[in-house]
Amino acid sequence: MTKVTLLWLRRDLRLFDNAALFYALKERSAVLPIFIFDTDILSKLDDTTDARVTFIHDHVDSVKSTLQKKKSDLIVRKGKPLEVLKALSKEFSVEAIYTNHDYEPYARKRDEAVAKWAEASGIEFKTFKDQTLFEKDEILTDSRKPYTVYTPYKRKVLANLSPFYVKSYPVDLYESSYAKIKSPEKMISLSDIGFQKSSIVLPDDEISTKVLKKYAEDRDYPYLDKGTTRIGVHLRFGTVSIRELAREGQKHSETWLSELIWRDFFMQILWHYPQVETQSFRPEYDKIKWRDSKKDFERWSQGMTGYPLVDAGMRELNATGFMHNRVRMVTASFLCKHLLIHWYEGERYFAKKLLDFDLAANNGNWQWAAGSGCDAAPYFRIFNPTAQADKFDPDSKYIKKWVPEIGTAQYPKPIIQHEEARGRCLQAFTLALKK
Known part of the structure; x- marks a missing residue:
């Protein structure tokens, strides 16, 4: 069998300035890049047109094409990572696996299992900060x-x-170390992994x-x-x-x-503090008596709260997978403090919808908005969504774009008055946090 070093791409879909790729090419020969469409992750997505999967597929395809021009290839598989790696070790004589660190709880467990198997199999497993x-x-x-x-x-x-x-990292200095592949594999299609192409147009990577x-x-x-x-x-x-x-x-x-x-x-x-994935960074915030209102959550998630800036943000998110950061803060605060619904419910909704969803940042920002996180605003600071709209969208340009029926009978009345919501929030938070 051909001796190779696998370069396992994950959250690093590029062939430039990539730490693991640089060290693999510099330290080894016959470096064979691989990408795995992880079914443990894909199975949790409930939208077969999820734009993030289209984005990943497009960039994996681009990396594969680039490598083929260099007379190498990107091996692309679908499945559970450990099972795929075990299968590849039977196709090739794998001497080492190089990859970059991932800090999320699922990724840490995945990599611990891979490292354990690799050690038992006599395969070096090296990871890097990238x-x-x-x-x-x-x-x-x-x-x-x-x-x-x-x-x-x-x-x-x-x-x-x-x-x-x-x-x-000057990756290009060591490109001669890529494995030479005479018969490159065909790229697997989106349908092969159970998805369809998204119609959402994603932003390019140019920064002005x-x-x-x-x-x-x-x-x-x-x-x-x-x-x-x-x-x-x-x-x-x-x-x-x-x-x-x-x-x-x-x-x-x-x-x-x-x-x-x-x-x-x-x-x-x-x-x-990996427990923050599901628990409040400040444990006392888990004592708050949060409301369980599916009706109110539905109105919030669909942009029908009667607060124009909140509704504009949620509609933008649902339509495009993007929401402006200022509006993210307002919509998150509104769910947690005006509607008294647990931050985790909103965090999970954003996780489904945001193209740029990142567990650490999404979780950190939601807990910041709720007051339950590290370095969070005091619980008695409650965004007034009307005042926020007046300040940051004074001519209602953003609002009118996403809430065209504003000012008509079709637009709903506020789900709750701001002062009433503020009083209810302060009462609930004070009761729980003063114990």
């Missing part, structure tokens, strides 16, 4: 504990962000310098088409490099760089 600037225990307090407050974490990151941490330079002043206004970079989905699946993006931030926008650091912050929170 999707973050800093990870795990690289940024700790002076007492060697994880940061749970963002601002001092950011200060420590900026103090340590030397050129070394934003330098790209002009957008970055105006990012600090424009980012809060959802009616501006070019107020943010919309790079989230590319970061989520690693079609862009965090190091390249950080360099752009250093050159053009400290505010935008701060958002990348927030991403790292939430990833290290998830790494150190």
Whole structure:
């Protein structure tokens, strides 16, 4: 059998500035890239036209085409990762598997199982940091504990962000180490993995310098088409490099760089406190008597609350898979505090709909909005969605785009008055948190 080193692509769908790929090509010969459509993940998706699967499939296909031009190939399989890797070890003489770190609880269990099997099989299993600037225990307090407050974490990151941490890996220097494949395999189709092509148009990975330079002043206004970079989905699946993006931030926008650091912050929170996936970071928030109203949740999720900014955001999300960050905060706060519905219900809905869904960031931001997370706003700070609309969409351009029936009899009356909702929220939170 042919001796190979497998390069297992996951959340890093690119052949440039990729840590695991660089080290595999540099340290080994006959490096064979692989991608696995993980059925443990796909089986949890209830929409066969999920745009994220189309996005992944398109980029996997692109990587495969690029490798074939280099006389190599990307092996693409569907199944449970460990079973696929075991099968590949029977097709090839696998000497090592190289891949990049993933910090989510499911991924950690998956990789632990693979590492155990690899060790028992005499296969070296090596993993690398790639999707973050800093990870795990690289940024700790002076007492060697994880940061749970963002601002001092950011200060420590900026103090340590030397050129070394934003330098790209020169993958192209070692491309001769790719395995040579004489008869490349045909790409599996979307239908082969049980999905259909999505009609949603996803943003490209180009970042405008002009957008970055105006990012600090424009980012809060959802009616501006070019107020943010919309790079989230590319970061989520690693079609862009965090190091390249950080360099752009250093050159053009400290505010935008701060958002990348927030991403790292939430990833290290998830790494150190994996229980936050389903539990409040602050356990006392699990004592709150949350409402279980399917009717109210349905009105929120479909954009029919009678609060125009909330409704515009939810309709944008449902139609496009995207929602402006300012509006994400308002809609999340509204569900948790106006409707008193548990943050986890909203977090799961966003997980289904957001193209750029990332467990660490989504969970961290939802818990921030609810007040239950690390470094969260005090529970008595409750967004007034009407005031937010007046401030960030003063001419209702964004609202009118997504709620065209506003001002007519077809638009619903508010699901609850703001002051009534505020009073109910304060009462419920105070009762639970003062115990």
